[in-house]
Amino acid sequence: MAAVLALSGGIGGAKLALGLARVLGPGELTVVANTGDDFEHLGLSISPDLDTLMYTLAGLDNPATGWGRRDETWTFMSALGQLGGETWFRLGDGDLAVHVERTRRLRAGETLTAITEDFRKRLGIGARLMPMSDDPVRTRVNTAEGWLDFQEYFVHRQCAPIVTGFEFAGAAAARAQPDILRILRQPDLRAVVICPSNPFISVEPILAVPGLRAAIAACAAPVVAVSPIIGGRAVKGPTAKMMVELGLTCTAATVAARYADLLDGYVVDAEDARSLDGRDVVVTPAAILMTSLADRERLARAVLDAADALRRHP
């Protein structure tokens, strides 16, 4: 039962994480969530990527929005608006239970890791799910209007400001979640998968936690990423817009270049494969657009096959 470690942000990454969870045996998969998006709002500790992964892995995700829970109600938000509270960050009634209970337990001194581990068991999630760190890391976005907190940029301003850069406040002092380092040291580790998440705001905050990037580079397993870019476009979210604003070409190759020191394999859509000719990384063309549950499982198998092939023929 060799372990697979997946790094993921929210929506796109969570789709592949679910595929991996479904094709791997119980206990084989560990998903590391970006917590750079975390923030305090209405006095509550909110971890958007961790929650999207949790809901997705539990089958509780909302397919219409890509975030939050299915079968959600919105009575809280409506009553909050009536009281003059801030309603720009939409919190569903069921979703709120996670934030209230997590906040209570964090204040009582439990770690985000321990709370997440308890929640995932209660929700019947077989894969392990953990934050990249129990210490706060906060992604901040430098824009033409100055520095913005991540959710201010992402949700409140809907990614409208022109991006010039990012910082991961707190990252330098953050300690990697120890279990991640432990898994990365396993000699029979099967694969490290970088899910098709936004490189700037989902994957790089994880890699910014001291020791994680080096531990991934040094691990025994093949490191395989899946491109979040298909045919020069991002499937969802602001990845393409950010690339343009940062003066980067919007290609699968641009994403691969950001992990060049780590990657052994790169799974991309057939139409993007040509642009990666001549690179050091082994490119595997596959159907990477995940629409159905079967798509998620098929891509997960393609990623694991690519890793296994790299392990046999490094």
Next chain:
Amino acid sequence: MAAVLALSGGIGGAKLALGLARVLGPGELTVVANTGDDFEHLGLSISPDLDTLMYTLAGLDNPATGWGRRDETWTFMSALGQLGGETWFRLGDGDLAVHVERTRRLRAGETLTAITEDFRKRLGIGARLMPMSDDPVRTRVNTAEGWLDFQEYFVHRQCAPIVTGFEFAGAAAARAQPDILRILRQPDLRAVVICPSNPFISVEPILAVPGLRAAIAACAAPVVAVSPIIGGRAVKGPTAKMMVELGLTCTAATVAARYADLLDGYVVDAEDARSLDGRDVVVTPAAILMTSLADRERLARAVLDAADALRRHP
């Protein structure tokens, strides 16, 4: 426009408070809420009596339960249970908005009075509504099983333990809300109304705040209480059970005796009036069971008439 000050707990008191609000002009009524029931739960600051009064005065109360909001949903509670959170204190999704937003504002340094004043305006409540104090007072119940926090006794244990006494922790150090003292000093104050609330756990916590009892005794207006006991029975809640357990007779007279130093008038049901013969207080028989909205207004008028008569013929 002479002021009327009403002291109230939750359900029964709120019915009369609504009646008073409807028969008095805008700005004439100030309702003082018991905050001895307040507690911290799930990391939220909850003020049950204040909220019952607020919802009732705003027409948002739930007539089926007597607490919480109408048109409520329960998605939060259901999701919280799934996560292993505490579900013995039922918090509806809309109700939760009050607790989350109030808690946020209290942590930001606002007073409970200021937050309540803002909420009541936003909810279109014409009467003023204020806590007895901005300092924490916590009713504790001594029982055959030892001391219990109020909500532990009241909600979690459903008033099952045998009561032997009460204490109002923090009361000695609490400062009365200054506006209450200011209103009580008005020479043209029309009436102080003690609503038909439980004496032990709703009215006496208010009277335990230093200075309030003396200010009521010294005020220029008649002090008129409405009996929470009708025909030897409590309309709702544990009043009768507590009286029996404390070795008191379950009569309207027993309640009046607890405010004997304050009362000028006492409005009781016709069938209870006989038991009060020969007391110093002026007894006004009236239909005090409030079923309909018209009942609430009728009783409010009877109470104000009783006060006005006492003012003319003290």
